[in-house]
Amino acid sequence: MRKLSEVLQDWEAVIGLEIHTELTTLDTKMFCNCKLSHDDEPNANVCPVCLGLPGALPVPNKRAIESIVKAGLATNCQIQKRSMFYRKHYFYPDMAKNFQTTQGPIAFCMHGHLNLEVAGQGAAERPECAFGDAEAASLASASAGATGLSTMKTADVTRVAGSSQGTYDTATGAGPVRHDDGSYTVPIRILRIHMEEDAAKMVHVGGEEGRIGGAAESLIDYNRCGTPLIELVTEPDLRTPEEARLFMEKLRRIFLTLGISDCSMEKGSMRCDGNVSLRRRGTSALGTKTELKNLNSFKALHDGLEYEICRQAEVLEEGGVIYQETRHWEPSRRRTVVMRVKETADDYRLFPDPDLAPFNLSDEFIEHCRAEIPELPDEKRARYEADFGLRRADAEQLAGDPAVSAFFEAAATGARDAASKAPVDKRVRTVANLVQNELQGYANALGGGATIADTGVAPAQLASLAVLLAEEAISSNQAHEVFGIMAETGDDPAKIVDERGMRQVSDDDALLPVVEQVIDSCPDQVQQYRDGNQKVIGYLVGQCMKASRGKGNPKRFNELLREKIG
Numbered sequence: 160m161r162k163l164s165e166v167l168q169d170w171e172a173v174i175g176l177e178i179h180t181e182l183t184t185l186d187t188k189m190f191c192n193c194k195l196s197h198d199d200e201p202n203a204n205v206c207p208v209c210l211g212l213p214g215a216l217p218v219p220n221k222r223a224i225e226s227i228v229k230a231g232l233a234t235n236c237q238i239q240k241r242s243m244f245y246r247k248h249y250f251y252p253d254m255a256k257n258f259q260t261t262q263g264p265i266a267f268c269m270h271g272h273l274n275l276e277v278a279g280q281g282a283a284e285r286p287e288c289a290f291g292d293a294e295a296a297s298l299a300s301a302s303a304g305a306t307g308l309s310t311m312k313t314a315d316v317t318r319v320a321g322s323s324q325g326t327y328d329t330a331t332g333a334g335p336v337r338h339d340d341g342s343y344t345v346p347i348r349i350l351r352i353h354m355e356e357d358a359a360k361m362v363h364v365g366g367e368e369g370r371i372g373g374a375a376e377s378l379i380d381y382n383r384c385g386t387p388l389i390e391l392v393t394e395p396d397l398r399t400p401e402e403a404r405l406f407m408e409k410l411r412r413i414f415l416t417l418g419i420s421d422c423s424m425e426k427g428s429m430r431c432d433g434n435v436s437l438r439r440r441g442t443s444a445l446g447t448k449t450e451l452k453n454l455n456s457f458k459a460l461h462d463g464l465e466y467e468i469c470r471q472a473e474v475l476e477e478g479g480v481i482y483q484e485t486r487h488w489e490p491s492r493r494r495t496v497v498m499r500v501k502e503t504a505d506d507y508r509l510f511p512d513p514d515l516a517p518f519n520l521s522d523e524f525i526e527h528c529r530a531e532i533p534e535l536p537d538e539k540r541a542r543y544e545a546d547f548g549l550r551r552a553d554a555e556q557l558a559g560d561p562a563v564s565a566f567f568e569a570a571a572t573g574a575r576d577a578a579s580k581a582p583v584d585k586r587v588r589t590v591a592n593l594v595q596n597e598l599q600g601y602a603n604a605l606g607g608g609a610t611i612a613d614t615g616v617a618p619a620q621l622a623s624l625a626v627l628l629a630e631e632a633i634s635s636n637q638a639h640e641v642f643g644i645m646a647e648t649g650d651d652p653a654k655i656v657d658e659r660g661m662r663q664v665s666d667d668d669a670l671l672p673v674v675e676q677v678i679d680s681c682p683d684q685v686q687q688y689r690d691g692n693q694k695v696i697g698y699l700v701g702q703c704m705k706a707s708r709g710k711g712n713p714k715r716f717n718e719l720l721r722e723k724i725g
């Protein structure tokens with residue numbers, strides 16, 4: 160198969176995503192008051208409603224409706240006051256009532272969009288020929304300007320809705336705007352976000368790989384059945400696997416910030432299917448699409464789409480035909496395989512659910528939801544750049560997870576307000592580095608999905624450590640060591656440094672004798688440096704560190720060595 164970069168020169172990939180998110184932060188299920196928990200004994204949280212027993216009547220969960228309205232407002236959707244639930248029929252034991260309750264043509268949230276900023280290596284996936292003309296670019300730029308949250312918070316629902324209309328050329332896809340640094344911004348339309356319920360979990364035992372084929376028995380756990388689930392469907396505006404991955408990441412950050420789900424792709428509370436088709440560059444008719452399943456990580460989403468684009472190109476270039484089918488991504492074998500030929504909507508006999516009255520959401524309800532939306536990741540990132548002087552990539556990382564951003568802000572404020580001679584911006588940047596590297600790294604090393612809260616480190620402790628590092632009282636290697644001890648013992652970093660005599664020596668009176676001694680004892684290396692070998696300075700700094708038993712300031716050693724030898 161040809162490489163993606165070559166394929167995308169000749170073919171345009173048209174990608175749409177369907178993203179399911181379980182509203183895991185709610186207490187109860189969608190249509191009954193069974194407890195929402197996947198960790199309990201199988202079938203502990205069930206009742207006549209979620210088991211579909213005759214005569215049981217569903218009652219919608221108001222907090223679930225609040226969650227989806229917030230999701231819609233945060234993604235620039237038009238909130239539909241009037242909508243209703245439908246029954247989607249199918250026969251399978253994971254849904255005992257033989258239909259899934261979902262929404263029909265009108266969902267709670269319709270016609271939204273998110274702007275993607277694609278930078279770095281990923282920006283190169285979209286070939287130069289895939290950037291539209293100036294007119295398309297200016298339309299997209301106008302749209303980009305209208306999507307800020309400040310507009311959204313003050314605008315009424317209908318004005319928000321109007322802002323995303325009419326700025327797209329659906330034949331060519333939305334127009335990206337290229338920036339000077341090679342990055343680009345592209346608006347991705349959202350068709351809808353609708354509410355539905357999850358099915359039960361089935362476990363197939365006695366066969367190979369836990370699949371139903373060849374299994375001796377199948378067990379069903381109805382605890383998950385009836386879990387509130389929102390499904391977001393994008394328009395087919397994505398053009399590269401990287402754009403798909405970034406869209407998913409951005410949406411995850413927004414949903415985490417809204418607090419509507421734990422958004423765990425690992426545990427399956429956030430799941431993504433991708434639709435992809437190809438068409439020759441310069442043509443507008445859509446090709447036949449395939450649907451990809453099992454894209455259960457950001458990497459799988461990217462790599463699965465990349466493979467499928469290249470596979471389709473190969474089939475089409477050899478004169479073959481793409482069939483509308485569902486395919487399963489197998490990461491270990493790096494291929495997609497057919498699961499089933501796609502069923503059509505008619506097969507589901509979708510009709511309005513007579514047990515659930517149509518909705519008529521009030522303005523008060525929608526405004527109440529809007530008022531509860533916290534500062535969203537894009538806004539927060541901009542504030543971190545402006546107030547804390549962080550680089551964009553760092554600001555984005557820190558702003559994406561509400562727990563991380565709360566920790567960062569507390570620690571950064573502590574370091575900023577501390578009595579110290581180190582420059583304020585240096586202290587804050589040091590906090591940002593320590594949070595991203597030491598704190599997150601330590602949490603990851605704990606395993607089992609541990610978060611920064613599980614490290615037991617307090618923001619004030621991290622702030623003290625950052626100040627010591629910014630003042631160059633300790634080196635970054637020592638900071639790593641102090642962090643580990645601090646996380647284990649809970650001790651204050653200054654105390655750890657003093658007790659263990661780790662304080663770094665930056666005083667020239669103490670460092671110079673060491674430098675002179677090393678210069679005397681390494682004449683060969685000194686000569687090599689004088690002959691133009693700059694790299695040998697690293698060896699000499701290492702000798703100085705050894706001679707000072709790790710306490711000397713390596714940066715100052717480096718400077719002194721260059722002065723003395725040069």
Ligand SMILES: [Zn+2]
Pocket residue numbers: 188191192193204205206207208209210385
């Ligand atoms: Zn129930």
